[in-house]
Amino acid sequence: MERDILHLHVPAFPIAVARVLNHGLRERPVAVAPSGSERGVVLSVSSEARREGVWKGMPVGRALKRCPALKVIAPDPLLVERASQRLFNMAANYSPVFEPSRPGHIYLDMTGTHRLWGRARDAAMRLSREVAGLCLRAFVGVSGNKMVSSIASRLECPDGVRDVDHGREASFLAPLRTDVLPGIGDVRRRTLLEELNIRLVGELSALDMGSLRMIFGPQASVIRQRALGIDPAPVYPACKKPVVSEEIVFEKDENDDQVLLGALAGLVEICGRRFRDAKSRPAKAALLIRYSDLAEARCRISLGGGSDLYTPLKGLFLKLCIRRVSVRLMRVWFWDLSSGMIQLSLFKDGSPCEVKRAAAVTDAMDRIRKRHGEGLIHYGHQRLYTSERTFPLLQGLGDCRH
Numbered sequence: 001m002e003r004d005i006l007h008l009h010v011p012a013f014p015i016a017v018a019r020v021l022n023h024g025l026r027e028r029p030v031a032v033a034p035s036g037s038e039r040g041v042v043l044s045v046s047s048e049a050r051r052e053g054v055w056k057g058m059p060v061g062r063a064l065k066r067c068p069a070l071k072v073i074a075p076d077p078l079l080v081e082r083a084s085q086r087l088f089n090m091a092a093n094y095s096p097v098f099e100p101s102r103p104g105h106i107y108l109d110m111t112g113t114h115r116l117w118g119r120a121r122d123a124a125m126r127l128s129r130e131v132a133g134l135c136l137r138a139f140v141g142v143s144g145n146k147m148v149s150s151i152a153s154r155l156e157c158p159d160g161v162r163d164v165d166h167g168r169e170a171s172f173l174a175p176l177r178t179d180v181l182p183g184i185g186d187v188r189r190r191t192l193l194e195e196l197n198i199r200l201v202g203e204l205s206a207l208d209m210g211s212l213r214m215i216f217g218p219q220a221s222v223i224r225q226r227a228l229g230i231d232p233a234p235v236y237p238a239c240k241k242p243v244v245s246e247e248i249v250f251e252k253d254e255n256d257d258q259v260l261l262g263a264l265a266g267l268v269e270i271c272g273r274r275f276r277d278a279k280s281r282p283a284k285a286a287l288l289i290r291y292s293d294l295a296e297a298r299c300r301i302s303l304g305g306g307s308d309l310y311t312p313l314k315g316l317f318l319k320l321c322i323r324r325v326s327v328r329l330m331r332v333w334f335w336d337l338s339s340g341m342i343q344l345s346l347f348k349d350g351s352p353c354e355v356k357r358a359a360a361v362t363d364a365m366d367r368i369r370k371r372h373g374e375g376l377i378h379y380g381h382q383r384l385y386t387s388e389r390t391f392p393l394l395q396g397l398g399d400c401r402h
Contacts, residue, residue, distance in 0.1 A: 002166050004110040004120035005235060007141040008091065008127065009153035013104025014044045017083040018073055020135045029067050033060045033294075035074040040293040043075060075294055083134075090130055094123055099235045107146055109235040121163045128160040143169060147231035151180050169229025174202030181226045183219060191215055201227050244282070245333035246270050253292040253326035260327055264317055267332045268310045275334070282334035285309070287316040290329040297321070309334075 010016050014032045019025045029049035034040035042058045052067035064070055084103050091098040094117065097109040108127075110120045117123035124140040131138040141152030143164035151173070152162040164172045173180070178201055179189045192198040192215065198207070205227035212220035225231070246267040254260055264287075275281060286300035297320040301312050313332055321327065 001111060003144045004113075005143060005146055005149045006094075006108040006110055006120060006124050006127070007146065007149035007153045008087070008106045008108065008131070009139045009141070009150070010087070010104035010131070010136050011139070011156075012044050012046050013083070014075065014080050015046045015073075016104070016136050017079055018076065020083075021079075025071060025073070029054065029070045031060075031063060031070055031072050032075055033063075033072050034292070035072070041295060043294055083136075086134060087131065090127065094127060097235050097237050099237060105150075107149070107235045121161060124161045124163070125159070132160075143172075143229075145169070145229070145231035146233050146235065147182065147226060148172065148229050151176070154180070164229075170202075170205065170227075173227065173229050174200065174205070176201050178204050181223070183216075183223055183226065188215060243333055243335045244271050244274055244337070245331060247288075247329060247331035249329045250327065253328050255324075255326040257321070260321065260330065261314065261317065263330060264313060264332070265310055267330065268313055271332060271334055272309050275337075278337075280337045280339055282309075283336035283338065285313060285316075285332065285334045287313055287320060288329075288331040289317075289320050289327055290331075291323060291325040292328050293325055294328075295323075295325070297323075303334075 012030075015025070015030050018030070018032075027048065028046075029052050030046040031042045031049050031054060032044040033042050040060050042054060042056055042060060042063050045054050045056055049063075049067060049070055052070070054063045054067050054070060058066075060072060064072070080103050084100065087104070087106060088098070088100060091100075091106050091108055095108045095110055095113060099107040101107060110117065110123055113123065117126070120142050124142050128138050128140050138160060139153045139156055140161045141149035141154075141164070142161065143149045143152060144166050148164050148169045152164050155162055177189075177199060178184050178192055181201060181204075184192075192204065195215075196207070196211065198204050205224065207224075209220060209224070212224055216223045248263050248267060250263075254263075282303060284300060284302055286298060288296060288298040290296050299316050299320055301316055303309070303312055
């Protein structure tokens with residue numbers, strides 16, 4: 001059966017949502033950036049600001065010099081989250097299989113829904129009109145796969161829907177610039193242009209595999225498939241399994257690795273105790289770091305079969321926290337839970353005797369914390385990475401579920 005995939009795209013979503021509440025922001029150059037600092041970077045830009053030469057990632061000071069009329073607004077994560085939830089609810093009415101990729105972007109798998117909604121294009125038109133009822137301008141791409149639908153949704157059209165017929169994916173992509181394809185950044189685009197005079201996707205798809213391997217290495221075959229409009233990736237439905245999450249917002253932006261690792265250890269320990277209480281264990285974990293300029297870094301990892309939760313998350317921290325910018329927030333979350341009696345610990349796994357001894361210590365600490373609170377007792381391993389400034393922040397940290 002041929003697939004029908006929709007991609008809903010609300011351009012500059014944080015700005016579009018802000019404009020619903022503040023009509024004075026409409027039809028003028030707007031950027032989202034941290035307030036009070038010209039050293040911060042632009043997080044989102046309106047189409048009017050882009051036409052003035054402002055782009056995402058540009059320092060705020062430079063953006064204001066380039067566009068003096070630029071209106072800079074502070075991020076509003078709660079507003080964006082509420083608006084995103086409204087879009088999710090709409091998507092759920094059209095298909096049980098939908099995937100939010102980031103705020104303002106949702107994939108929907110409409111395969112097999114023809115009797116209910118008619119052609120995929122008809123469903124896309126209806127969805128676009130429904131989003132317009134929220135005073136948001138949405139564009140919907142329709143094709144047989146996620147990549148082509150995503151690209152189609154970025155090519156704005158008058159009626160808000162761009163439909164790519166099955167079998168026409170390659171011809172649709174051929175006249176577009178190579179950087180519309182995933183996996184082709186600025187460096188590879190310059191290499192294609194300077195060494196091979198390749199500017200368009202159609203020219204890229206015509207290259208032989210030897211030339212592609214010279215530029216893309218082991219990814220050459222994947223890039224060739226993408227250039228031909230082939231993308232077998234499924235639409236992953238939103239996770240409905242339990243997720244255990246904790247986060248900490250530092251009272252003062254922090255750049256001391258010892259303090260940050262101590263806070264991370266505290267978050268992991270709180271989650272670990274919840275797993276022990278529920279007699280469950282996670283198979284996957286993720287870490288998010290939000291810097292003082294509101295830029296974010298995140299990564300996920302599959303956990304092994306041992307009891308140690310902290311070491312994998314510490315590895316993620318050392319991989320992610322590489323900027324010379326203070327950290328404002330850290331969040332950890334675990335999912336893919338299964339029942340299991342293993343004693344989840346903050347320590348590395350050791351011999352059976354060591355594991356048994358660690359389990360006894362952990363049980364005793366859990367009982368003390370339940371009776372007297374979080375701040376009374378901590379692992380020596382945790383203190384190694386923790387300054388006294390961190391512990392008050394962890395006290396009273398409750399169920400901050402993801």
